[in-house]
Amino acid sequence: MESRGRFLAFRLMPGTDLIEGLQAVRAEAGARAMAIVTCVGSLTRCRLRHADRDAGTAYDGRFEIVSLVGTVDPQGQHLHLSLADGDGRVRGGHLLPGSAIHTTAEVVAVSLEDVAFAREGCAVSGYRELVVRGVTSR
Amino acid sequence: MESRGRFLAFRLMPGTDLIEGLQAVRAEAGARAMAIVTCVGSLTRCRLRHADRDAGTAYDGRFEIVSLVGTVDPQGQHLHLSLADGDGRVRGGHLLPGSAIHTTAEVVAVSLEDVAFAREGCAVSGYRELVVRGVTSR
Amino acid sequence: MESRGRFLAFRLMPGTDLIEGLQAVRAEAGARAMAIVTCVGSLTRCRLRHADRDAGTAYDGRFEIVSLVGTVDPQGQHLHLSLADGDGRVRGGHLLPGSAIHTTAEVVAVSLEDVAFAREGCAVSGYRELVVRGVTSR
Numbered sequence: 001m002e003s004r005g006r007f008l009a010f011r012l013m014p015g016t017d018l019i020e021g022l023q024a025v026r027a028e029a030g031a032r033a034m035a036i037v038t039c040v041g042s043l044t045r046c047r048l049r050h051a052d053r054d055a056g057t058a059y060d061g062r063f064e065i066v067s068l069v070g071t072v073d074p075q076g077q078h079l080h081l082s083l084a085d086g087d088g089r090v091r092g093g094h095l096l097p098g099s100a101i102h103t104t105a106e107v108v109a110v111s112l113e114d115v116a117f118a119r120e121g122c123a124v125s126g127y128r129e130l131v132v133r134g135v136t137s138r
Numbered sequence: 139m140e141s142r143g144r145f146l147a148f149r150l151m152p153g154t155d156l157i158e159g160l161q162a163v164r165a166e167a168g169a170r171a172m173a174i175v176t177c178v179g180s181l182t183r184c185r186l187r188h189a190d191r192d193a194g195t196a197y198d199g200r201f202e203i204v205s206l207v208g209t210v211d212p213q214g215q216h217l218h219l220s221l222a223d224g225d226g227r228v229r230g231g232h233l234l235p236g237s238a239i240h241t242t243a244e245v246v247a248v249s250l251e252d253v254a255f256a257r258e259g260c261a262v263s264g265y266r267e268l269v270v271r272g273v274t275s276r
Numbered sequence: 277m278e279s280r281g282r283f284l285a286f287r288l289m290p291g292t293d294l295i296e297g298l299q300a301v302r303a304e305a306g307a308r309a310m311a312i313v314t315c316v317g318s319l320t321r322c323r324l325r326h327a328d329r330d331a332g333t334a335y336d337g338r339f340e341i342v343s344l345v346g347t348v349d350p351q352g353q354h355l356h357l358s359l360a361d362g363d364g365r366v367r368g369g370h371l372l373p374g375s376a377i378h379t380t381a382e383v384v385a386v387s388l389e390d391v392a393f394a395r396e397g398c399a400v401s402g403y404r405e406l407v408v409r410g411v412t413s414r
Contacts, residue, residue, distance in 0.1 A: 002167065002249075003145045007279045009309065009391055009408045014400050029278065033147065035176045035246040037386065038311045040346035040356050042327065050226045051180065052200035057226060062328035066358040066368035067205040067220070067343040070178035071244050078244060080178045082204040082220065082228055082343070082358065084368035088326045088333060090358055092204035092222035103401040106347050106354055108311040108386070110175065110246070111278075115147055125241040130149045140305065140387075141283045171285065173314045173384040188364045189318065190338035195364060205343040205358070208316035209382050216382055218316050220342040220358065220366055230342035230360035248313065248384070253285055262290050263379040270285045 001132050003114035007037070012105040018043070018068075019077060019097050021105065026072050031111035032135065036079070039068035041105030046083055048093035056096045059083065065105065066090060071130060072109070073117035078130065139270050141252035145175070150243040156181070156206075157215060157235050159243065164210050169249035170273065174217070177206035179243030184221055186231035194234045197221065203243065204228060209268060210247070211255035216268065277408050279390035283313070288381040294319070294344075295353060295373050297381065302348050307387035308411065312355070315344035317381030322359055324369035332372045335359065341381065342366060347406060348385070349393035354406065 008029055012021040026034045043063045047056040063083035070079035082092030115132050122129040146167055150159040164172045181201045185194040201221035208217035220230030253270050260267040284305055288297040302310045319339045323332040339359035346355035358368030391408050398405040 001147055003147060005143075005145045005281075007281045007311075007386065007388055009277055009279060009311070009388055009393075011406045011408065035145075035147070037175055037313055038345045038347070040354050048226060051202045051222060051224045053224055064327045064356050064369050065345070066356045067345060069176045069203070069205060071176070071246070078178050080202050080204045080222075082222065082366075082368070084327060084356075084358065086327045086329055088324060088367035088369050090220075090228045090366040090368045091226035092220070092228045093202050093226050103403055104398075104405050106406045108347070108388070110145065112145055112147055112246070117147075122242075124152050127241055129242050130244045132147045132149065139285055141285060143281075143283045173283075173285070175313055186364060189340045189360060189362045191362055207314045207341070207343060209314070209384070216316050218340050218342045218360075220360065228358075228366045229364035230358070230366045231340050231364050248283065250283055250285055250384070255285075260380075265379055267380050268287045268382045270287065 001115050001134055003112040005110040005112050008109045008111060010107055012101050014101055016101045018099045022072050029111055032116035033112040034072040034109050036068050036070055037108040037110050039065055039105055039107045041065045042102035043099055044102045045100040047096040047098040049096055050093040071117055075119050139253050139272055141250040143248040143250050146247045146249060148245055150239055152239055154239045156237040160210050167249055170254035171250040172210040172247050174206050174208055175246040175248050177203055177243055177245045179203045180240035181237055182240045183238040185234040185236040187234055188231040209255055213257050277391050277410055279388040281386040281388050284385045284387055286383055288377055290377055292377045294375040298348050305387055308392035309388040310348040310385050312344050312346055313384040313386050315341055315381055315383045317341045318378035319375055320378045321376040323372040323374040325372055326369040347393055351395050
């Protein structure tokens with residue numbers, strides 16, 4: 001679906017949980033459909049659920065965020081992240097609650113003004129999946 | 139070149155070839171210059187051409203998409219992707235036709251309204267490369 | 277902070293230093309707050325500072341750019357990059373001056389019109405960090 005967007009640019013502080021920080025900004029902006037444009041920063045702790053796994057894997061140390069992709073809405077979020085360690089090795093997966101920002105996370109996101117995101121059961125995948133609906137723009 | 143943009147937010151379904159899915163959305167929107175803003179999802183199959191290789195490498199299994207970057211236009215696309223496996227290991231390269239979405243691919247792209255993308259031979263690189271031209275906006 | 281954005285779409289040529297190329301486009305556009313939306317391309321040389329390291333690590337060879345994230349402003353930039361080699365292995369970290377584009381770098385960035393980025397000392401992290409301020413839009 002097509003939509004206009006307004007950008008949100010912000011820094012998250014050390015110790016912040018990345019998901020909580022993003023959801024707090026989304027809520028304050030009243031965004032019904034937010035997407036990550038770019039995120040640069042570092043983590044001391046990260047919990048990722050790897051492909052086809054039931055449980056999360058915790059990473060503790062010093063990591064650079066080298067990618068953060070996905071969507072954030074009032075019902076939840078779907079975010080994948082990759083992090084690089086002190087030797088440049090990269091690990092990635094589905095971001096779970098329980099991360100902690102090290103020095104900073106600089107984020108530019110876009111709030112889509114003409115749509116709303118929801119999550120609904122999908123008979124094809126068997127999971128709750130993103131649904132994009134048009135809304136009356138404000 | 140400068141341009142206004144309108145966003146396209148959509149979900150691609152299981153089994154879809156990622157390139158075909160992106161091109162179908164682009165064509166339906168009439169976009170002459172589209173760029174990936176964010177993509178979060180999973181793949182059961184992916185073909186990547188790695189740096190400086192002639193042939194593609196096929197990945198079969200369960201993978202999380204941890205980055206998708208690039209441009210899509212009526213003449214083609216230039217997309218790089220990185221995927222993470224069940225141990226969080228990340229592989230990446232140039233996305234080729236032949237991928238298959240596992241559960242979902244949530245995509246936000248931007249259609250640039252005031253430019254058109256084309257691919258033309260470049261004497262410096264020796265390859266067909268992106269050209270960005272201004273167009274009369276609609 | 278909320279902001280409108282205008283997009284910048286461009287190709288950087290072989291041999292260009294990625295930071296210098298981005299800063300040149302930013303300066304020509306008069307952008308006070310620029311963020312990377314997408315970047316697809318290749319490098320023959322890259323210098324990354326890995327997490328929690330003081331010195332940079334040089335990579336020479338042929339690499340695909342599989343992610344580039346971050347912010348660019350008149351005072352500097354904060355960019356993280358991940359690159360994939362001929363076997364698809366991915367390395368990532370903080371991008372330093374001294375990279376060289378191989379065949380191309382196709383970039384779509386956004387210039388945020390209603391904010392300006394600056395870098396100021398932060399008592400919490402101990403580093404110079406991004407500050408986002410509202411400006412009178414042009």
